[in-house]
Amino acid sequence: MTPPRTDTLEQALAENRFEWWDSVCELGRELKRDKPGLIGVILITCLVLMAVFAPYIAPHDPAAQDLTARLAPPVWYDKGTWDHMLGTDHLGRDVLSRAIHGARVSLWVGAAVVLCAGGFGVVMGLMAGYLGGRTDAFIMRWIDTQVAFPGLLLALIILAVIGPSLTTVVVVLALNGWMVYGRMTRSAVLSIRQSPYVEAAEVVGCRWPRILFRHILPNLTSPLLTLGILEFARIVLAEAALSFLGLGIQPPATSWGLDVAMGKNYMFMAWWLVTIPGCAIAVTVLAINLVASWLRLISDPQEREKQFARHMAKGMRKNMQAENDKERQPETS
Amino acid sequence: MNTSPKAPLLEVRDLVVNFYTRGGVVQASRGVSFQVDYGQTLGIVGESGSGKSVAVQAVMGLIFNPGRIEGGDIFFKGRSLLDPAGKKRVRQVRGKEIAMIFQDPMTSLNPVFTIGTQITEVLRHHLGMTKDQAKKRAMDLLDMVDINAPEKRLKQYPHEMSGGMRQRVMIAMALACEPQLIIADEPTTALDVTIQAQILELLTDLQQRLNVSVILITHDLGVVAQLCHRVAVMYAGRIVEVGDADPVFAAPVHPYTRGLIRATPRLDAVTDRMVSIDGVPPDLISPPKGCAFFPRCDQAGKACSRMQALIALGDDRHVSCWCAAKEVTR
Amino acid sequence: MTGQTLEGRSDQPLVDVRNLSVLFDAGRAGFWGRKRLTVHAVENVSFDIRPGETLGLVGESGSGKSTTGRAILGRVPVSQGHIYFQGKEITHAGKNRVRELSRDMQLVFQDPYASLNPRMKIIDIVAEPLRVHGMVKNTKAAAKEVARLLELVGLPPDAGARYPHAFSGGQRQRVGIARALALKPRFIVADEPVSALDVSIRAQVVNLMQDLQAQFGLSYLFIAHDLAVVRHISHRIAIMYAGNIVELAERHLIYDSPVHPYTRALLSAVPVPDPPVQRARQRITCPGEPPNPLNPPSGCRFQSRCPYVTGTCREKAPELARRRPGQMAACWNC
Numbered sequence: 001m002t003p004p005r006t007d008t009l010e011q012a013l014a015e016n017r018f019e020w021w022d023s024v025c026e027l028g029r030e031l032k033r034d035k036p037g038l039i040g041v042i043l044i045t046c047l048v049l050m051a052v053f054a055p056y057i058a059p060h061d062p063a064a065q066d067l068t069a070r071l072a073p074p075v076w077y078d079k080g081t082w083d084h085m086l087g088t089d090h091l092g093r094d095v096l097s098r099a100i101h102g103a104r105v106s107l108w109v110g111a112a113v114v115l116c117a118g119g120f121g122v123v124m125g126l127m128a129g130y131l132g133g134r135t136d137a138f139i140m141r142w143i144d145t146q147v148a149f150p151g152l153l154l155a156l157i158i159l160a161v162i163g164p165s166l167t168t169v170v171v172v173l174a175l176n177g178w179m180v181y182g183r184m185t186r187s188a189v190l191s192i193r194q195s196p197y198v199e200a201a202e203v204v205g206c207r208w209p210r211i212l213f214r215h216i217l218p219n220l221t222s223p224l225l226t227l228g229i230l231e232f233a234r235i236v237l238a239e240a241a242l243s244f245l246g247l248g249i250q251p252p253a254t255s256w257g258l259d260v261a262m263g264k265n266y267m268f269m270a271w272w273l274v275t276i277p278g279c280a281i282a283v284t285v286l287a288i289n290l291v292a293s294w295l296r297l298i299s300d301p302q303e304r305e306k307q308f309a310r311h312m313a314k315g316m317r318k319n320m321q322a323e324n325d326k327e328r329q330p331e332t333s
Numbered sequence: 334m335n336t337s338p339k340a341p342l343l344e345v346r347d348l349v350v351n352f353y354t355r356g357g358v359v360q361a362s363r364g365v366s367f368q369v370d371y372g373q374t375l376g377i378v379g380e381s382g383s384g385k386s387v388a389v390q391a392v393m394g395l396i397f398n399p400g401r402i403e404g405g406d407i408f409f410k411g412r413s414l415l416d417p418a419g420k421k422r423v424r425q426v427r428g429k430e431i432a433m434i435f436q437d438p439m440t441s442l443n444p445v446f447t448i449g450t451q452i453t454e455v456l457r458h459h460l461g462m463t464k465d466q467a468k469k470r471a472m473d474l475l476d477m478v479d480i481n482a483p484e485k486r487l488k489q490y491p492h493e494m495s496g497g498m499r500q501r502v503m504i505a506m507a508l509a510c511e512p513q514l515i516i517a518d519e520p521t522t523a524l525d526v527t528i529q530a531q532i533l534e535l536l537t538d539l540q541q542r543l544n545v546s547v548i549l550i551t552h553d554l555g556v557v558a559q560l561c562h563r564v565a566v567m568y569a570g571r572i573v574e575v576g577d578a579d580p581v582f583a584a585p586v587h588p589y590t591r592g593l594i595r596a597t598p599r600l601d602a603v604t605d606r607m608v609s610i611d612g613v614p615p616d617l618i619s620p621p622k623g624c625a626f627f628p629r630c631d632q633a634g635k636a637c638s639r640m641q642a643l644i645a646l647g648d649d650r651h652v653s654c655w656c657a658a659k660e661v662t663r
Numbered sequence: 664m665t666g667q668t669l670e671g672r673s674d675q676p677l678v679d680v681r682n683l684s685v686l687f688d689a690g691r692a693g694f695w696g697r698k699r700l701t702v703h704a705v706e707n708v709s710f711d712i713r714p715g716e717t718l719g720l721v722g723e724s725g726s727g728k729s730t731t732g733r734a735i736l737g738r739v740p741v742s743q744g745h746i747y748f749q750g751k752e753i754t755h756a757g758k759n760r761v762r763e764l765s766r767d768m769q770l771v772f773q774d775p776y777a778s779l780n781p782r783m784k785i786i787d788i789v790a791e792p793l794r795v796h797g798m799v800k801n802t803k804a805a806a807k808e809v810a811r812l813l814e815l816v817g818l819p820p821d822a823g824a825r826y827p828h829a830f831s832g833g834q835r836q837r838v839g840i841a842r843a844l845a846l847k848p849r850f851i852v853a854d855e856p857v858s859a860l861d862v863s864i865r866a867q868v869v870n871l872m873q874d875l876q877a878q879f880g881l882s883y884l885f886i887a888h889d890l891a892v893v894r895h896i897s898h899r900i901a902i903m904y905a906g907n908i909v910e911l912a913e914r915h916l917i918y919d920s921p922v923h924p925y926t927r928a929l930l931s932a933v934p935v936p937d938p939p940v941q942r943a944r945q946r947i948t949c950p951g952e953p954p955n956p957l958n959p960p961s962g963c964r965f966q967s968r969c970p971y972v973t974g975t976c977r978e979k980a981p982e983l984a985r986r987r988p989g990q991m992a993a994c995w996n997c
Contacts, residue, residue: 008810008819008820008821009786009806009807009809009810009813009820009821009823009824010803010806011821012820012821012823012824012825013786013806013823013824015824016824016825026355195777196772196773196774196777196778197777197778197779197780197781199738199770199772199778200770200772200778200779200839200842201780201791202738203736203738203765203769203770204765204769204791204792204795204842204845204846205762205765205766205792205795205796205846206791206795207762207795210795214783215780215783218780218782218783219780219781219782304355305354305355305399306398306399308353308354308355308399309352309353309354309398309399310398310399380861380862380863380864381832381861495952497952498952525723525724525888526723526888526889526929526932526933527723527928527929527932527948527949528723528952529932530928530931530932530934530946530948531948531950533934534946534948552861552862553862553934554862554936555933555934555935555936555941556934557936558934558935558936558937558938558940558941558942559934559938559941559942561938578938579938579939582936582937582938583937583939592863593862593863594936596862596863596865596866597862597891597936598891598892598894598895599891599935599936599937600890600891600894600918600930600933600935601935601940606870606873606895607865607866607869607870607892607895608866609863609864609865609866609867609870610863610866611867613831613833613834613864614831614861
């Protein structure tokens with residue numbers, strides 16, 4: 001009521017402005033304890049860095065052909081050279097450089113699709129779950145219809161009409177993938193909208209967009225994040241599959257799927273042509289899954305506490321004993 | 334009962350239970366000791382977070398990660414329940430000789446089986462009865478807890494019953510192996526008042542009829558008043574006052590007990606304003622060194638902040654309060 | 664009751680509920696869903712609340728007490744009857760009208776843990792009503808107002824900068840009250856505001872609500888599931904059973920000379936924290952359980968558990984009728 005008092009609230013707000021950083025630090029500390037999750041995060045970070053700085057890391061231009069060095073083997077073979085560390089393909093292009101540049105496509109497509117499909121799906125799911133009635137029926141039937149329609153067929157039709165390109169791949173995969181988000185969001189909204197804090201927001205006079213985006217959506221972030229990351233892995237695979245079929249990324253651009261497809265003709269003479277990009281896909285998907293399972297663990301508060309207890313009980317007990325000893329000493333002396 | 338030389342039915346000695354959370358070590362039970370004699374009903378009263386449930390969960394072996402029993406011992410008929418060597422014996426004791434009734438019967442009844450299946454399962458597993466024997470006994474048990482038409486009820490699923498009925502089934506299951514000790518953890522908290530009255534009546538009646546010992550965990554002093562011979566009041570992981578129910582209620586010594594009794598609304602007395610205890614219970618991650626009630630206490634002296642008191646008042650009554658010590662010496 | 668309107672404006676009820684019925688559609692049963700199921704949540708309930716008054720509404724789970732409270736707030740569709748607020752009918756108020764009314768009528772929740780959004784800071788929770796009604800323009804004004812509200816409910820002003828999980832149950836309930844008070848309402852529905860709290864904290868919250876009532880002249884509909892807590896805060900008390908009000912009387916009459924057998928059973932069901940007294944008490948336990956709201960019995964709803972049941976009770980439902988000044992009951996035999 002008095003002016004200095006109001007200052008304390010504003011001061012407190014100012015002091016707590018950076019408290020999110022503490023929780024990030026805490027998350028980091030917990031990540032250190034979860035080895036598989038840590039490996040996943042490190043791998044993904046490396047992949048992202050590799051994709052971003054591809055032109056600086058890659059030893060060669062991924063599209064540069066060198067017909068004199070066709071199908072050169074990796075360095076540990078007798079004929080291998082350090083110039084082409086992982087060998088070359090049938091046009092003499094450097095396999096390592098292509099794999100590095102391929103990460104760009106995979107991660108870009110993955111991120112773009114997850115954002116587009118996720119954004120659209122979540123908004124649809126929020127509206128279906130909260131507004132209910134006809135909106136709900138319409139959106140859900142739409143989702144049902146689209147889920148029933150074979151995804152590959154839809155992809156083929158769109159690609160045949162528009163023609164394959166990076167953008168088309170993103171559009172096609174997003175169109176095929178948003179339903180999962182819609183369904184999951186809707187079911188989560190149905191349970192959260194029953195909670196008293198949503199009713200409180202309604203009683204106070206909030207309109208539905210505010211309730212959806214201020215009250216319901218923030219409480220959905222952790223399951224949605226986990227789903228998004230799992231979907232990311234699926235999209236990386238799907239993009240590789242489309243490219244493998246020749247419907248995705250078109251040469252001269254590079255993509256892991258495309259490289260596997262081109263290498264398959266030389267599988268018996270030059271195994272590295274399929275194996276290197278194939279491994280890249282496998283490692284990416286594995287890393288993403290490792291991170292996803294760690295995230296799922298962390299987003300469940302109970303599981304998080306258990307995990308914590310398992311790791312920390314020992315150390316904390318030691319600390320407590322040390323403190324007790326310290327307390328006891330002055331009393332005895 | 335008290336004069337018999339043999340050991341008490343259950344004795345908990347200096348029990349320490351810690352929960353390892355990200356916020357720090359929650360010291361849920363900080364040296365709790367109590368005992369229950371044959372045929373006696375002990376009420377453990379306390380508010381949420383006082384450690385009353387943790388104490389009996391330790392008896393039942395229900396302390397799981399992140400919780401750990403880190404000190405003290407529990408004796409049932411003079412033999413330790415925490416002895417790692419006697420795991421098999423302990424498992425036998427729990428469930429057969431000690432039974433538990435939970436607050437929410439829905440969590441301990443399996444929704445996919447009929448209650449008949451669930452009761453006979455207990456009987457056949459623990460007592461090795463045949464199917465027919467078990468069914469007959471199950472009907473007797475339901476009859477014992479005043480469920481009419483037991484034959485029909487045995488075929489019902491938990492969701493087909495009301496909360497009060499489910500709690501009766503839970504009591505019947507607890508009685509199935511003729512235990513010597515029943516632990517009831519807030520058995521009536523989730524129920525409506527009139528149903529609560531029915532269940533309390535039933536428990537009082539059964540306790541007298543079967544002469545079992547009962548530990549009743551509750552936050553409601555009224556429930557203790559109706560059911561218990563002895564009462565232990567818990568606050569912040571410690572027992573602050575323990576003694577026979579009548580004298581404790583008639584002349585509470587610890588300021589917290591006094592406050593609690595005064596704060597419990599009474600229907601037989603007229604007051605215009607409710608009496609509250611100011612402040613909030615302490616944080617169990619870093620509990621105060623001395624008396625935990627010290628910050629909320631209106632009679633606190635110098636000694637209170639430094640050390641915990643434990644004073645015997647005779648008649649098996651103990652209080653952990655320095656003020657009580659002054660009164661006794663006077 | 665209608666005669667009293669002539670006695671002057673001050674006696675005009677703030678909230679007036681006339682013959683309120685709320686029926687819920689509970690889907691269909693039977694093969695092909697031929698049978699319609701209706702839950703008779705509230706039936707033919709009438710009461711009024713005067714300015715500055717607290718009406719205690721007591722009933723067990725499923726008695727329709729929460730539904731009644733929510734019907735007044737326009738959160739539940741009314742099947743029959745009328746609700747008046749400050750003399751104006753609000754029975755079938757539209758969305759915008761309900762929003763407007765939210766400035767005058769607020770709700771305090773039972774569960775202090777679930778009723779605060781765990782992802783929002785206290786300042787945002789308490790300032791939300793002000794923001795959505797455009798009553799504060801910027802963060803600074805909001806912070807000032809929130810600090811004032813927090814002080815009003817006995818919380819330190821810097822509490823606003825923290826998240827709900829940093830607070831105990833009693834403190835969260837204070838935050839809930841601060842949120843309800845933000846719009847300066849005249850009427851608050853308190854839906855079991857202390858039943859989830861510890862005994863020693865309960866009194867703090869009840870006393871706070873009493874102080875706020877005295878300070879701002881608030882009216883409360885105080886919902887509770889037993890008769891222990893409402894005694895201290897209520898001026899009058901209504902007892903509900905299976906969707907009906909069975910007794911409505913001045914506070915002292917409910918406790919000193921209850922009329923309805925259900926009221927007496929409720930009074931006797933709350934154990935007294937005094938062993939000799941409790942042991943010696945004549946307990947009226949009513950056997951059995953409340954009727955199925957999908958298929959309530961014809962006649963008095965309490966008939967299956969009533970010790971004084973007669974033939975009339977099974978045939979015709981008793982109306983709430985005056986027994987003595989300030990006391991009404993719905994029973995044929997008392």
